[in-house]
Structures are given as structure tokens and as C-alpha cells.
Amino acid sequence: MMKVLKNTFLLFVIALTLIKCKSVPKLQKEAPTSLKEAYSQKWNAGYKDGVSGTDLYIRLHDKSIILDSVYFKEHVVKLKRVSTDSLLFVGRLKINTKITSNLKQTSFSTFQINDRECIISYKKEANMSLQYYKISNIIMRQPINYPSSPRKI
Structure with missing residues (x-):
């Protein structure tokens, strides 16, 4: 009985290890051809206890890829297409809010990046x-100080 239980446990551990190894995402070595530029811009709401954050913009050459999410400055956010420009996507990182992303539960947790990478x-x-x-060498643009909360994307 103990031998069967021991073998079952061993098979379970091996199966979990194989599943975990397969689920580790790998970086593509070549950039998608439709990537044109990436830049970030800090912003501050101009009222007491206002929210502040950083917007990350990614512009495409064409629509051959669909951007999903971004890992930038220890945050994971969905990228949204800007309504006035179908080739521009933005990820809004709000700094002093109670909403935080749980990086440990995302596929981005295996990657190491610096402040100018995403x-x-x-x-x-x-x-x-x-x-x-x-994406490396993200351009940092001058911060924007809004009189109130920034406009919706």
C-alpha cells in the first residue's frame, strides 16, 4: 500500500513539474514587424490626494498584431487601443491607488526588466x-500635470 501511494505521489510531482516547465513563456528574439515606437509619460492629477501614474504608449506600423498586455515598472496592465488612433495602444499604470496587479499570478513573473524596458x-x-x-530603450517624455483626473482612453 505504501509503495503504491509513494509511486502515485512521485508521478504527481513529475506531472506538475512538466506542466510548470511547459507554461513558462519565452521571449521572441525578433520584434514583431509592426512595432514602430514605445514611449512613456508620467502624469499627476492636480488635486489633493489625486491619483498619479504613468502611461505607456506603443505605436504600430500596421494591424498585423493584436497587443494584449504589458509588464512595465512592476505592473501588469491590459493595453487598450486609443479610440482616435487605431495604431496606438496605451497601458495606464495608476501609482497611488488601492488596485495593484498580482505579478506572481501572471505569466510575466518570470521576466527581468529595468525601468526603460517592458x-x-x-x-x-x-x-x-x-x-x-x-521592448528596450523606452523614451521618457515630459510629465503632464492635469488640473483634475486624466481623460478616459
Whole structure:
């Protein structure tokens, strides 16, 4: 009985290890051809106890990929298409709010980046599996000080 239980436990551990190894995302070595530029811009709401944060903008050359999420400055946020520009996506990181992303539960937790890098997740239209790419040398633009909360995206 103990031998059967021991073997079952061993098989369970091996299966978990294999599943975990398979689920570790890998960075693409080549940039998606549709990436054009990436820049960030800090912003501050101009009232007491106002929210502040950083917006990360990613512009595409064309619509051959679909941007999903971004890991930037220890935050994971969904990228949203800007309504006035179909090739521009933005991720809004709110700094002093009670909402925080749980990085340990995301696929981004395995990546190491600095303050001028981000990891994007995206899908190619031909291949709908999620892929990852590190963008380096993100341009930092001058901060914006809003008189109130920033406009909706």
C-alpha cells in the first residue's frame, strides 16, 4: 500500500513539474514587424490626494498584431487601443491607488526588466497563440500635470 501511494505521489510531482516547465513563456528574439515606437509619460492629477501614474504608449506600423498586455515598472496592465488612433495602444499604470496587479499570478513573473524596458504580450492574426517580446530603450517624455483626473482612453 505504501509503495503504491509513494509511486502515485512521485508521478504527481513529475506531472506538475512538466506542466510548470511547459507554461513558462519565452521571449521572441525578433520584434514583431509592426512595432514602430514605445514611449512613456508620467502624469499627476492636480488635486489633493489625486491619483498619479504613468502611461505607456506603443505605436504600430500596421494591424498585423493584436497587443494584449504589458509588464512595465512592476505592473501588469491590459493595453487598450486609443479610440482616435487605431495604431496606438496605451497601458495606464495608476501609482497611488488601492488596485495593484498580482505579478506572481501572471505569466510575466518570470521576466527581468529595468525601468526603460517592458514586456508586451501579443497575438499575430495568423497564429492566435500569445507571444512575448521585450521592448528596450523606452523614451521618457515630459510629465503632464492635469488640473483634475486624466481623460478616459
